[in-house]
Amino acid sequence: MALRKIVLQGEECLTKKCRVVTDFNARLHTLLDDMKDTLIDSGGVGLAAPQVGILRRVCVVMNEDDEIIELINPEIVATEGEQTGLEGCLSVPGKYGIVTRPNVVRVRAQDRDGAWFEVEDEGLTARCFCHEIEHLDGHLFVERTDHLLTDEELQEYIRQQEEEDDKE
Numbered sequence: 001m002a003l004r005k006i007v008l009q010g011e012e013c014l015t016k017k018c019r020v021v022t023d024f025n026a027r028l029h030t031l032l033d034d035m036k037d038t039l040i041d042s043g044g045v046g047l048a049a050p051q052v053g054i055l056r057r058v059c060v061v062m063n064e065d066d067e068i069i070e071l072i073n074p075e076i077v078a079t080e081g082e083q084t085g086l087e088g089c090l091s092v093p094g095k096y097g098i099v100t101r102p103n104v105v106r107v108r109a110q111d112r113d114g115a116w117f118e119v120e121d122e123g124l125t126a127r128c129f130c131h132e133i134e135h136l137d138g139h140l141f142v143e144r145t146d147h148l149l150t151d152e153e154l155q156e157y158i159r160q161q162e163e164e165d166d167k168e
Contacts, residue, residue, distance in 0.1 A: 004038045004052035009092045009140060013050050018057045018136045021072050024114040028058070028072070032112055035060045036068050044090045046128040048135035051091050059132035063125045074109035074133050077118065079126075086149075086157060087131065087141045096154055097145025105129045 007013055021028060031054060039047040039060055048059040061069045081103030088096045105126035108118050121129070131141055142148065149157065 002034050002037065003041055004034050006038065006042065006047075006051050006090050007053050009089075009142070011053075011091075013053050013055060014091055014135070014140060015138045016050065016055055017138050018048075018050055018055045021056050021058060021110070024072075024110070024112065028056075029112055031056070031058060032060065032070050036070075039068070042090050045124065046132040047090060048132045050135055050138070057136045059136065061125060061128045061132055063121060064123065069119060070112055071107060071109040071119075071129075071132070072111065072114075074107050074129075074136070076105055076129065076133060077108045078104075078106040078120075080104040081122075083123065083127065085127070086154075086161075087127065087145070089131070089141050092140060092142060095142070095148045097141060097148050098157075099127075099141055099144045101127045101130045107133070 035047050035052060038052060039062065046059060046061045049056045057073045059071050059074065063069060079102035082100060083103040084098060084100040086096050087099040103126060104122045106118060106120040107129050108116065110116055
């Protein structure tokens with residue numbers, strides 16, 4: 001297992017539609033293991049293969065229980081509700097925007113051995129499913145936000161969220 005270099009906004013591979021995975025072999029397993037290690041090392045909550053320069057429909061998402069979900073050839077099959085919140089990206093370091101996403105997302109995908117399964121989650125994990133699957137189609141979150149927050153706006157947003165959390 002190894003850490004992979006995360007490519008940054010401006011790299012052509014982040015704008016390309018990824019190819020479907022058809023070979024569920026040792027190379028795929030190595031990619032998944034490396035992506036897991038890279039995600040954990042980065043402190044992020046999701047990573048898609050094009051972010052490490054691989055144009056395949058593969059992503060890993062860390063849920064709110066710190067479990068890593070491997071998604072191969074994922075597709076969103078159902079959504080419910082809406083959430084608006086802060087979003088960032090390992091390929092756009094230090095930049096954040098406010099993005100609206102579904103609150104509950106159900107994904108159909110294959111596991112590392114090719115077996116189909118479905119997974120559903122809400123909140124941050126649902127947001128992450130949408131974000132990572134968009135990477136597989138060549139899109140970044142910056143396309144979904146009105147503007148990237150300045151450092152001052154970011155600090156104010158975080159302060160407001162903390163105040164709201166304290167009220168609950």
